[in-house]
Amino acid sequence: MLKHTFCHIPGVGTKTEKRLWNSGILDWNSPLGSFKLRKKAEGTFQSTIEESRRSFELRDPGYFGSTLPPKESWRLFSDFRDDVAYIDIETNGYVGPHGYITAISLYDGKRVRYYIKGENLDDFKEDIFDYKLLVTYNGKCFDIPFIESHMGIKLPHAHIDLRYTLRDLGFKGGLKGCEKLIGIDRGELKGVDGYFAVLLWRDYRRNKNPKALETLLAYNIQDVVNLEPLMIKAHNLKLMLTP
Incomplete structure (x- = not known):
């Protein structure tokens, strides 16, 4: 899909992109011919195509992540699926100087890694x-800025925030609501939410309750594992709706 994409070019929105496709200009190798671009796009079209080819050959999704509209970032998935990390964080419930990360889970489609405050949290840095593309739900507003500010690192990765893609497809109700719409059942963890995760952490810290930590990690891990079928569903639905 990415090689058929033009909406990352300055002055080319999704409407112009559809006109390009309808005119037979289907990918980066198609000549423009007599197609008329807006003035803003005329001067940057060819140079952006050349940069797109270079970035694609270098396996660099970061370029496209910085130029694609957020709701179109799903287009990165099929070409960079082998470089994906699905991530999600849990916190102590506070923001600002009193807030901190209690756990992070990372899933790459094959294995899960998890990180716990006071044990191995710094290993996440x-x-x-090891990955080039991040997939989250609401990560642009929460997970990524929280990680960057509280762990002192910059995450320059390309990023698909499924909140935007799924909302554009009509999915509502937050992560759990979207899961229900595609038939994901959380089983024994059905009643656990973000606030309950905060309480689990407090129980673990205050009472040294290993069961509380076990449940917290199971919840956090399920969040990231469930992102993969949501990503696949969103990608396939978007492809079906693309001319």
Whole structure:
């Protein structure tokens, strides 16, 4: 899909992109011919196509992540699926100087890694750079800025925030609501939510309750594992709706 994409070019929105496709200009190798671009796009079209080719050949999704509209970032998935990390964080419930990360889970489609405050949380700072593309739900507003500000690192990765893609498809109700719409059942963890995760952490810290930590991690891990079928569903639905 990415090689058929033009909406990351300055001055080319999704409407112009559809006109390009309808005119037979289907990918980056198609000549423009007599197609008329807006003035804003005329000067940047060819140079952006050339940069797109270079970035694609270098396996660099970061370029496209910085130029694609957020609701179109789903287009990165099929070409960079082998470089994906699905991530989600849990916190102590506070923001600002009193807030901190209690756990992070990372899933790459094959294995799960998890990180716990006071044990191995700093390992995340290195492990996350094994990947080039992040997939989250509401990560643009919450997870990524929280990680960057509280762990002192910058995450320059390309990023698909499923909140925007799923909302554009008509999915509502937050992560759990979207899961229900595609038939994901959380089983024994059905009643656990973000606030309950905060209480689990407090129980673990105050009472040294290993069961509380076990449940917290199970909840956090389920969040990231469930992102994969949501990503696949969103990607396939978007493809079906693309001319």
